[in-house]
Amino acid sequence: MRADHQAVLLRRRVFSPGFFSVTFRAPTLAREIAPGQFVMLEVAGRLRPYLRRAYSVADAVPDAGEAEFLVRRIGPGTAALEDLAEGSEAALLGPLGNGFSLAGLPPRARVAVVAGGIGAAPFPLLFRALTAAEIPADLYLGGRNAAELVFRSRFAEIVPGETFLSTDDGSLGEKGFVTDAFARRADGGRGPFYARVFACGPMPMFAALARVVQRLDCPSEFSTEAAMGCGFGACLGCVIPATEKPFVISCMEGPILPPGKIAWEKI
């Protein structure tokens, strides 16, 4: 059930300057959150940023009562999390949004996870669910350069399949876009290699990936990124141009959306 959870920061792990994870004690949230869902986070006692910020829950361990977020510092909201002292409080409004779906996968199905940059954030929890369901999954993790792939160590032990790294500048893994790395392997020639694709990243990555999965006729779920004022359908700031109606409300009807619902030419 959606609630405003008062959570205490247990620890911060710095992967590199500006890239870190924060783990909060939030037992109810840890129990209820599903992969791909998010919270609206407010650091207690701060007026800047005034509005909360949306964060995908990266991982949740119900037994320990812990919820973890992967964060890249980009502005005052993420900087507040970077500065938050262990033992301090934040308010986590959630769970919000719909989450990824593992339902209806055929037996022995293999799935792909495609992540661009900080788009890796929601996937540790999804890999936990895929592992529990014994569904093999490959991770395609891409970024502009090696520095943007610093979260790769977070995935070292948890991907129930292979991991393919790529960078635009070739400084780590294959040189080129993550969508190309995915397309090279996903196109098996005899129908789609993957039964489902889960993706999160910037809009240009989504637009390119949407063309690939459409060509391969591969069912896909994209974790859309839109600036969210509230996270619960009141402000309507996060709408995305849609195909079947003018807009979809990302926070309520998403954030996980099939690419066919998004009017890419209007973005």
Add this chain to the structure above:
Amino acid sequence: MLNAIGLQNVGVEAFLAEKLPRLRALGATVIANVWGDTEEEYVAVVEALQDAEGLAAIELNISCPNVEKGGMLFGNSPTATASLVSRVRAATRSTLIVKLSPNAPDLVESARAARDTGADVLSLVNTFVGMAIDPVTARPRLSFGTGGLSGPAIKPLAVRMVFQVARALPDVPLMGIGGISVLSDVLEFLAAGASAVQIGTANFRDPGVSGRLVKELAVYCADRGTAVSSLVGRAQRIGTGGEAGAEG
């Protein structure tokens, strides 16, 4: 908050069929906020709402800065305000609230025009037209170019405007709006002359804020053995020590 969200909504028919029954089932007091491109559209929507069960009042939005026509156009000229309000007044028996634009050249004149043509209540203020630019790319942050500024940044401006309109039109009930987040903000608007307040932006930060402030206000009054009504306009009685609106 600087936004260019505009007036996305489901339309009056879906509002009557779906949203109003849901709000009534929750026990909420419902005020419908109405906007149109033309006077005819405002009147048509108000007429559609006329026989709705459980509508406490109708509020005219004549001041949204994020729509290309209509909206703020009606709010920026006292003549246009008067023409619209008198037509809507003729079309409805409901309590009529007119939401004023802080971007109007003379807010008191706009307020007077709305009052003289049939507004029962005035609400003020809507958002201020603002702009933000990415310092690196030099592009506007909002795709619309400009947007409406709300939240704590506008509170002193809004309090001043409520104070001025309350002074000029002491018999018109006012609803104060602009950056209210905590109880002291509510008390400030009441002191300036508002009989009630609206909360917008703060709901996005904390969806429970309105209910909490209602309770806090009740406790504040109970602790002091006073009524909300006696808090209204206290600053008017004390005075400013100067002329509100002075720039020096």
